[in-house]
Amino acid sequence: MTTFYFVTQDSDCIWDDGEGCDLPDLMSAIAQAKNILAEMAADGIPQKHGERLVVEIAGSDKLPIVRLALLMEISYPAIQEEGGDHSQ
DSSP states (O other): OEEEEEEEEOSSOEEEOOOOEEESSHHHHHHHHHHHHHHHHHHOOOOSTTOEEEEEEEOTTOOEEEEEEEEOOOOOHHHHHTSSOOOO
């Protein structure tokens, strides 16, 4: 078992639970991070273009290993065809 740490971030704050989670391997940690990200999205998805929900996985040394993000991208294909990028 390896200890992994999860740090979450949304448009308002960054939260580090400070408590590690013992998991068999990195793939298990990624699966856990996906579940955390899904729970965050259930509480509310990003509202503005470029906003994101992030879960960062750190190893037992607390150095980041993997980052998963859910990004809000709003585009206007009809306007872009007329010229210019009008993303919000």
